[in-house]
Amino acid sequence: MTSDNPEKWIRSVLVPRLLKSDVFQEASVLRTEVKALETMKDNFASEMYEINFLLSREGEDKNISLILKLMSEDEITRKQMQSEKQFFNEIHFYSSVKPLFSSQTSFPHLKSAFDNMFPTCIYSHYNEKEPQSFEDAVLVMKNLKVHGFQLGNRTSLDFDHFALAVQSLGRFHAFSYYLKEQDPDKFRNVIEKPIRETTYTPQNIEICNNGLKISQNRVLNALRTTHSIDNPYVTRLLKILERKTYDLLTDLVTPQEPLAVLCHGDFLRNNVLFRYEDGKPVEMKFIDFQTIRYASPAIDLSLLLCMNSTHELREKHFHELLKVYHTSLRKTLAALLGKPEGELHPCYNFETFLADFRRHAVYGYIITVMFLPVMFADPADLSELVKLSWEEQVAPENIELSLRLGGENATRALVSLTEDLIEMQYL
Structure with a gap:
């Protein structure tokens, strides 16, 4: 069922999906924070969110920060930017292209050097039946900002x-x-x-x-x-x-x-x-x-x-x-x-x-x-x-x-x- 509120959908639908990934294995979630990011200057085609988790694993607390990309809620922007195609391309890159390139070499140092050039994608979803809303094209990656990237x-x-x-x-x-x-x-x-x-x-x-x-x-x-x-x-x-x-x-x-x-x-x-x-x-x-x-x-x-x-x-x-x-x-x-x-x-x-x-x-x-x-x-x-x-x-x-x-x-x-x-x- 489509929600008209992205932040509500993130909390009620997406976060439970993310918690099933390996990133959260055997961890208890103590706190979840969702905030929208300003993107007009450098990203015209997407709505961006930062999702921060405070986890407890084996008695130790740990913070995990993720970046979420959704299609723009504005229909004119989606049409002008052809957002459905853009999101297909990016999700295809992380789900198929990058793993294929990475798997081609048997040299660990080359594989590591290649993988390290990109953010880690932990979740993606694309609705092949012509995505119409923010729920239909989703990409979640580890937040590079917390590792000093800018x-x-x-x-x-x-x-x-x-x-x-x-x-x-x-x-x-x-x-x-x-x-x-x-x-x-x-x-x-x-x-x-x-x-x-x-x-x-x-x-x-x-x-x-x-x-x-x-x-x-x-x-x-x-x-x-x-x-x-x-x-x-x-x-x-x-x-x-x-x-x-x-x-x-x-x-x-x-x-x-x-x-x-x-x-x-x-x-x-x-x-x-x-x-x-x-x-x-x-x-x-x-x-x-x-x-x-x-x-x-x-x-x-x-x-x-x-x-x-x-x-x-x-x-x-x-x-x-x-x-x-x-x-x-x-x-x-x-x-x-x-x-x-x-x-x-x-x-x-x-x-x-x-x-x-x-x-x-x-x-x-x-x-x-x-x-x-x-x-x-x-x-x-x-x-x-x-x-x-x-x-x-x-x-x-x-x-x-x-x-x-x-x-x-x-x-x-x-x-x-x-x-x-x-x-x-x-x-």
Whole structure:
């Protein structure tokens, strides 16, 4: 029976289910606390709750903290975000993909390194009969916050954060190549085929073409104030704008063999958590697998490097970070295959990877142009914008709100990114 009160349902229905898991084995529950979490800034598609338990086991008290993700109660948000598909993808990742990848290696240190990159999922449920309410798509994970994990800086990351993130990404992508070599049929059946498209669907064609065009024109107009019409920055951006954005993006996410991998799909600073020692990041975990896709590894890499870097970091470390990623990938893949790196297939060499990255780097740029202003946005403007449907956001009367989002700081950051990527020949 459906409840219209999520918190009441959590206490009366979900908590008893959780108490049957191994986490609570032979323990008495002394206290349960449920509280809603504020998610507007970094998570638009889900309702988040923290559930805290005080347990007694063998005469000792222990606290256990969990994070609960439910579909948004707002029907418009669920429709816009295609929440049913997003929750299917994430639950599929934790229930099928992650266990499969983890089970592929007989080397304990590789299995441990892989498992440690993700939160521990202790419960999931998905109603295949087209989920309609918060009860129909549920994901519960251990709360990484209590172990010291937290988000990095909202608008940019430094080299130490980037290096740790791309090293982890290289390890993650290596498991795709390993499974494709060892059991391509299993890879297709478990990893590739079940994934549901959440972004590039017919309902989003006009949103992509109109919304992203508006954002790109913001950059173009800013460039024209300081550069002539025949300046390379201007002409290159005009060339990108010639194609309809939806068509370009769908081409970019179409898998191209042999380098396609399972991508996180939304690899940004708000979807990775860091643990620190003496102020430096020493460990990283991936979160939020709602938009996983099978595509070029550059889909993940370009998004992180475009959205979360500064001009100074790109100037000093962009190419170096690509090498850090690739070195981690090759080292992990060679270890999984039990062979020296020199015996890996030539398709895994740096030159081939870099050529693939150059073909796909525009993906991260296009998405960044659309969403970076949100990172710089004044909370009042952001609150006003998220009340509108996507169709309303690109309506003429609301375009000015989109264009001013994030102010001059966002515009300067986007212009700098555009100039840097063109200089480096990634656009």
